[in-house]
Amino acid sequence: MVEFRHITKRFPGVLALDDINIELKPGEVHVLIGENGAGKSTLMKVLSGAYKQDEGELLIDGKVVEKNSPIISSSLGIGMIYQELNLIPELSIMKNIFLGNEKKKGIFDDKKYMYQKSKEYLSMLHLDIDPNTLVKNLGVGTQQMVEIAKAISKNSKVLVLDEPTSSLTDSEIKELFSIIKMLKEKGVGMFYISHRLEELYEVGDRVTIMRDGTKVGTYDLNEIKMDEMIEKIAGRKIENLYPRNRIKHGDCVLEVKNLTGKGFENISLKVYSGEIAGLSGLVGAGRTELARAIFGIDNYTSGEIFVNGVKINKNSTGEAVKAGIGLLPEDRKIQGLALKKNIRENMVITVLSSLGKKGVVNLKKEKEVCQKYVDELEIATPTIEKLAGFLSGGTQQKVVIAKWLMANLKLFIFDEPTRGIDVGAKSEIYRLMDELVAKGAAVLMISSDLPEVLGMSDRIYVMSQGKMTGCLNHDEADQNLVLTYAYNQKEEAV
Numbered sequence: 463m464v465e466f467r468h469i470t471k472r473f474p475g476v477l478a479l480d481d482i483n484i485e486l487k488p489g490e491v492h493v494l495i496g497e498n499g500a501g502k503s504t505l506m507k508v509l510s511g512a513y514k515q516d517e518g519e520l521l522i523d524g525k526v527v528e529k530n531s532p533i534i535s536s537s538l539g540i541g542m543i544y545q546e547l548n549l550i551p552e553l554s555i556m557k558n559i560f561l562g563n564e565k566k567k568g569i570f571d572d573k574k575y576m577y578q579k580s581k582e583y584l585s586m587l588h589l590d591i592d593p594n595t596l597v598k599n600l601g602v603g604t605q606q607m608v609e610i611a612k613a614i615s616k617n618s619k620v621l622v623l624d625e626p627t628s629s630l631t632d633s634e635i636k637e638l639f640s641i642i643k644m645l646k647e648k649g650v651g652m653f654y655i656s657h658r659l660e661e662l663y664e665v666g667d668r669v670t671i672m673r674d675g676t677k678v679g680t681y682d683l684n685e686i687k688m689d690e691m692i693e694k695i696a697g698r699k700i701e702n703l704y705p706r707n708r709i710k711h712g713d714c715v716l717e718v719k720n721l722t723g724k725g726f727e728n729i730s731l732k733v734y735s736g737e738i739a740g741l742s743g744l745v746g747a748g749r750t751e752l753a754r755a756i757f758g759i760d761n762y763t764s765g766e767i768f769v770n771g772v773k774i775n776k777n778s779t780g781e782a783v784k785a786g787i788g789l790l791p792e793d794r795k796i797q798g799l800a801l802k803k804n805i806r807e808n809m810v811i812t813v814l815s816s817l818g819k820k821g822v823v824n825l826k827k828e829k830e831v832c833q834k835y836v837d838e839l840e841i842a843t844p845t846i847e848k849l850a851g852f853l854s855g856g857t858q859q860k861v862v863i864a865k866w867l868m869a870n871l872k873l874f875i876f877d878e879p880t881r882g883i884d885v886g887a888k889s890e891i892y893r894l895m896d897e898l899v900a901k902g903a904a905v906l907m908i909s910s911d912l913p914e915v916l917g918m919s920d921r922i923y924v925m926s927q928g929k930m931t932g933c934l935n936h937d938e939a940d941q942n943l944v945l946t947y948a949y950n951q952k953e954e955a956v
Contacts, residue, residue, distance in 0.1 A: 463488055463522070463620055463651040464509065464521070464522055464540075464651065465486075465519075465521040465524075466505065466509075467483060467518050468481050468482070468518035469483075469508060469518035470516050471501075471505075478501050479501045479504055479505055479508070480675045481517075481676070481677075482518070484677065484680065486651045487651060488651055489648075489649045490651050490652070490667045492651070492653050492669075492670065493656070493662050493665075493666040493667075494506075494654070494670050494672065495655070495656070495671055495672070495695055496678075496695055497673065500672040500674065501676075502672055503655070506542070506622045506624065506653060506655070508520060509540060509653075510540060510542050510622070511530035511533070511534055511535040512532060514530065522620075523538075536616070536618075539620055540622070541616055542613070542622045542624075543610055543612075543613050543621065544624050547602070547606065549609065550597065552597075553596070553597060554595060555580060555592075555594070555595055555608050555611075556576050556577055556580040556593035556594060558612060559576075559608070559611055559615050560579075560580075561612075576593075577593050579615065580593035580615075581593055583612075583614055583615050584607075584611055586641065587607050587610060587611055587641065588637050589607055589611075591604070602792055602793060603634060603746070606630060610638065620650070620651050620652070622653045622655075623642075623655065624655045625655060625657070626638060627661060628656075628878075628881045635661070639661075639664060639665050654666060657888070659688055659885065660688070663688075668680055668681065668683060669681055669686065671691065671694045671695055678694050679694070692885055695885060703892070703917065705896055706917070706918060707896060707900060708936070709900065710736065711734035711737040712735030712736045713734065714732050714735075714770075715734060715769065715872050715873050715903075715904035716732065716733040716756070716767075716768070716873050717731075717767070718756065718768075719766045721752070721755065721756075721762055721766070722762060722763050722765055723762030723765075724751060726751050726928045728929070728930075729748075729765070730930065731930065731933075733905070734904060735872075735902050735903070736900070736904070737899060737920040737921065738899055738907055738918050738919050738920055739905065739906050739920065739923060740907050740909065740916075740919030740921070741753075741906060741909075741922075742910075742922055742923070742924050742925070743926055744910075746927075747927060747928065747948070748925055749908045753789060753908060755776070757782050757789040757875060758776065758779040758780070758781060758782040759789075760777070761776055761777045769785040769786060769872065770785075770872065785872075786872030787871065787873045788869055788874050788875065789875045790863060790876045791877055792881070792908075798858075798859075798862040798865075799861065800850065801849070803850060804847045804848055804849050805843060805847070805848055806846040808861050808865060809831075809835060809861060810828055810832065812865055812866065812868060813869055832846045832864075833846060835867060838890070839860045839863065839887070839890060839894070841857055842854070842857055859880075860891070863891060867898075871903065874898060874904070874905045875905075876895070876909075877908045878908060880911065880914065896918075907919065912945075913941075916936075916939055916944070921936065925948075926948055931947040
């Protein structure tokens with residue numbers, strides 16, 4: 463269905479793709495894996511027509527595509543579901559699904575038809591939601607499912623799924639996999655990009671591993687073990703993905719008392735110096751809303767927040783930062799970065815006052831500090847002057863992390879810290895988190911990745927439908943118990 467022949471793509475200072483040869487067969491899920499910057503998304507952008515290769519040929523159905531563009535690619539049956547959501551927030555679900563492909567009745571849109579078809583597409587994904595709902599009022603996980611519904615609506619014969627499960631719950635992932643199975647039976651071919659290696663064996667047929675713009679190899683998934691795959695991805699052996707050195711916690715840094723606001727009710731929790739407190743739950747449980755309230759972005763109606771025993775005023779991000787709180791938001795693209803600024807400018811925004819005197823920044827010191835974090839986090843970039851908007855999703859995430867690591871904070875709130883990040887980079891971020899708490903910081907980590915929660919947390923709080931339903935110590939927590947509290951709302955004293 464698709465064949466890449468000797469594809470090479472260059473950017474200033476970077477060989478993004480180097481002589482890539484890959485093919486996709488009908489009814490196949492061909493998995494692409496590799497660290498951030500390996501070239502996976504760049505290759506798919508060549509397929510979509512967003513990029514033009516410098517050398518090599520792209521073939522669709524055996525025919526060379528001489529000129530390509532997003533419109534041409536779509537007309538040839540290529541459907542794209544990007545990791546970074548491609549929806550218009552101010553439009554409804556229905557209008558997003560049919561954008562550019564509106565059904566007409568005379569000169570007007572056939573809203574009745576489009577509404578009914580949207581209901582059908584959402585129903586296929588087991589989403590019981592009004593198609594007239596504005597996308598901006600949906601959570602990230604639900605928006606991801608709308609992207610999938612949008613692709614299904616175009617009857618694409620080739621689908622590219624770039625991190626499709628990164629914001630989905632376990633039940634939503636199962637629904638997605640059932641949809642993928644149905645599409646395979648209809649002969650649809652799929653390129654599937656993911657950093658969640660365990661799910662690849664459930665959904666994939668073959669896997670191509672990429673590293674630094676080159677193809678390491680293509681393998682049948684039933685013939686390669688996960689440990690071998692990880693070693694080929696990283697080019698090195700990763701001995702321990704969750705490098706926790708658990709220590710006795712210190713004093714209470716964050717105390718939340720009976721907090722109630724939009725999306726959460728009567729929440730109480732504590733986070734201590736020297737510990738990582740995990741906050742688990744399904745998409746829509748209220749975890750992100752709670753984090754935004756603690757950081758002062760959103761208001762809350764009742765309750766109190768204390769940092770080191772001192773009460774902080776609500777609805778004030780300035781006071782939260784002054785108190786020593788930093789938030790790594792779930793949506794890095796919209797909330798975490800200034801996309802039109804470069805890496806350096808994004809990194810130092812929290813520490814500018816410490817990089818100079820009398821309002822004049824010491825540029826040499828600024829560059830040295832930035833380069834230190836580029837090296838430590840293994841941020842794939844030829845220069846710290848590269849604009850954040852041109853970085854891959856995983857690299858953007860690491861720049862946001864660096865921004866807060868630079869500040870001398872007491873409490874780090876990480877909301878989905880490794881969403882869309884490869885296994886090698888994950889281990890580096892986990893190591894840095896472990897170093898933070900070893901130095902006395904406190905971490906509140908929100909994550910939908912249960913192995914991550916279980917592997918990194920000293921204690922695990924569980925939320926369901928806006929309420930706190932459980933608190934488990936590391937030694938007693940397991941996946942089944944966390945899911946029981948996440949699904950059943952079985953409240954206990956916290």
